[in-house]
Amino acid sequence: MSVEANKAVAREFFRCFTASDLEGALNTLTPDATWMIPGKKDRLPTAGVYSREAIEAQFHRMLDALEDGLEMTVKSCIGEGDSVALEVESRGDLKNGRRYRQAYHMLREYLDTQHAYDVWIAP
Helix, strand or coil, rough: CCHHHHHHHHHHHHHHHHHHCCEEEEEECCCCCCCCCCCCCCCCCCCCEEEEEHHHHHHHHHHECCCCCCCCEEEEEEEEEEEEEEEEEEEHHHHHHCCCEEEEEEEECCCCCCHHHHHCCCC
């Protein structure tokens, strides 16, 4: 895909997420996509690398805890080659009264894992 097409896919993910359309957001990911939540497990139990299916479950838990979903605003989006990096801010109010206001840096990167295996690992 072109840089502009990659940027459009990344923006579509956040547009769908803001609309609480998890199916639409997840449809922007490849079947073998992974999602990393940074942090240390002992401090943030949700930290770690998730498969597409596992992050879907995490997203559902998150949306279930929010009053009216999570507004995701893309502040900037740059791309080069097959990579796209975004600055994103979120706003949402939890059902328990807490307010979630977060800033993110997202990087979407393409890697042909089969080619990497063929070149570096295969006998």
